[in-house]
Amino acid sequence: MTESLLPYGHQTIDSDDIEAVVRTLASDFLTTGPEVAAFEADLSTVSGASHAAVLNSCTSALHAAYAAIGVGPGDEIVTSPLTFAATGNAALYLGARPVFVDIDPSTGLIDPVLVEGAVTSRTRAIVAIDYAGQPADYDALRRIADRHNVPIVADAAHSLGASDKGRAVGTLADVTALSFHPVKLITTGEGGAVLTDDPDVHARVTELRSHGMVLERSRLTRDDGPWYMEMQSLGFNYRITDIQCALGRSQLRKLPRFLARRRAIADSYDRGLSSISGLDLPGRRKGAESAWHLYVVRVSEPSRRRRFFEALWRSAIGVQVHYLPVYRHPYYQDLGYPEGMCPRAEDFYARAVSLPIFPGLTDSDVERVIETVNAVARETLE
Numbered sequence: 358m359t360e361s362l363l364p365y366g367h368q369t370i371d372s373d374d375i376e377a378v379v380r381t382l383a384s385d386f387l388t389t390g391p392e393v394a395a396f397e398a399d400l401s402t403v404s405g406a407s408h409a410a411v412l413n414s415c416t417s418a419l420h421a422a423y424a425a426i427g428v429g430p431g432d433e434i435v436t437s438p439l440t441f442a443a444t445g446n447a448a449l450y451l452g453a454r455p456v457f458v459d460i461d462p463s464t465g466l467i468d469p470v471l472v473e474g475a476v477t478s479r480t481r482a483i484v485a486i487d488y489a490g491q492p493a494d495y496d497a498l499r500r501i502a503d504r505h506n507v508p509i510v511a512d513a514a515h516s517l518g519a520s521d522k523g524r525a526v527g528t529l530a531d532v533t534a535l536s537f538h539p540v541k542l543i544t545t546g547e548g549g550a551v552l553t554d555d556p557d558v559h560a561r562v563t564e565l566r567s568h569g570m571v572l573e574r575s576r577l578t579r580d581d582g583p584w585y586m587e588m589q590s591l592g593f594n595y596r597i598t599d600i601q602c603a604l605g606r607s608q609l610r611k612l613p614r615f616l617a618r619r620r621a622i623a624d625s626y627d628r629g630l631s632s633i634s635g636l637d638l639p640g641r642r643k644g645a646e647s648a649w650h651l652y653v654v655r656v657s658e659p660s661r662r663r664r665f666f667e668a669l670w671r672s673a674i675g676v677q678v679h680y681l682p683v684y685r686h687p688y689y690q691d692l693g694y695p696e697g698m699c700p701r702a703e704d705f706y707a708r709a710v711s712l713p714i715f716p717g718l719t720d721s722d723v724e725r726v727i728e729t730v731n732a733v734a735r736e737t738l739e
């Protein structure tokens with residue numbers, strides 16, 4: 358019997374999610390309606406952030422967030438290369454330059470010591486990535502950010518529901534961007550959010566999301582009549598639909614259950630894979646509780662990674678690799694970023710393999726992953 362493929366990530370959609378979407382389809386508002394505002398209120402409650410603005414992706418959220426804190430032409434953001442390209446791309450959209458600093462080799466999180474050395478008068482933000490779902494060391498980053506008077510942005514695409522020393526993601530940075538792509542912690546199909554306590558940043562993100570259009574009567578430069586609204590800055594159409602937000606609200610109610618399942622799977626992997634020589638398991642940062650978006654193992658010997666990866670696929674374990682350091686994409690190479698600039702991130706990439714982890718994995722799926730990884734490691738790593 359051929360076993361079904363277990364992908365590295367997959368959405369969990371129940372009948373109540375489908376009902377929420379169908380109800381919204383039959384309502385008066387498909388977009389810019391009550392589900393959008395309600396999803397924002399729910400996100401704010403769950404995260405503890407004062408304001409939430411929902412957008413059509415995390416990429417849009419990062420773009421709008423950077424713009425809202427004033428990132429512009431000639432500026433720099435200091436960030437980690439162990440992320441999806443969008444973290445850096447959003448700075449490029451604004452004419453700014455990402456400055457990549459290396460990671461802690463055990464967790465894949467940005468190394469605050471290196472951040473300190475990279476901040477200059479051009480730095481407009483420190484952007485941390487909660488790689489694989491584990492919050493970065495925001496206490497250390499905060500000390501640096503305060504010394505240099507720059508804001509911290511959290512790319513929390515992986516970490517909704519995670520916490521550091523009991524403080525929830527959404528309250529750790531000045532501005533936090535979330536993703537609701539299907540493999541993430543909850544989904545809206547495509548979608549994202551910007552969380553912040555700063556009312557000005559929130560207002561700016563909300564404006565940029567919808568063409569830079571201003572509706573509040575008190576802010577208009579003139580009054581042509583009750584219909585009148587005006588564009589005061591160049592914005593985008595980064596709006597998310599009510600259909601998606603209805604799904605997001607339904608998903609958000611299940612976040613505690615999703616997180617508990619992800620954490621149980623990670624604990625099972627830790628136990629079931631710990632005796633494999635030639636494989637390093639994910640490093641856990643003290644005080645941090647991960648959302649376990651990814652479970653990333655690293656082979657000790659990079660030259661064996663491909664064989665290990667391919668053998669797992671032949672056994673229907675749909676592993677993936679996260680991430681090629683952003684500056685090693687050809688587009689970034691053409692911008693002049695040299696290979697070798699962050700050797701720990703390059704080494705991490707050369708050894709990383711993401712195993713399946715998502716709430717829908719059954720106990721027997723988890724057992725299958727553990728047995729297969731053990732067998733394949735014996736074949737390819739020892």
Ligand SMILES: Cc1ncc(COP(=O)(O)O)c(C=O)c1O
Nearest residue numbers: 414415416440441443514536538
């Ligand atoms: C760390 C990180 N940042 C940003 C993004 C972009 O998210 P989205 O697909 O919602 O635009 C992703 C998506 O994979 C990601 O993993």
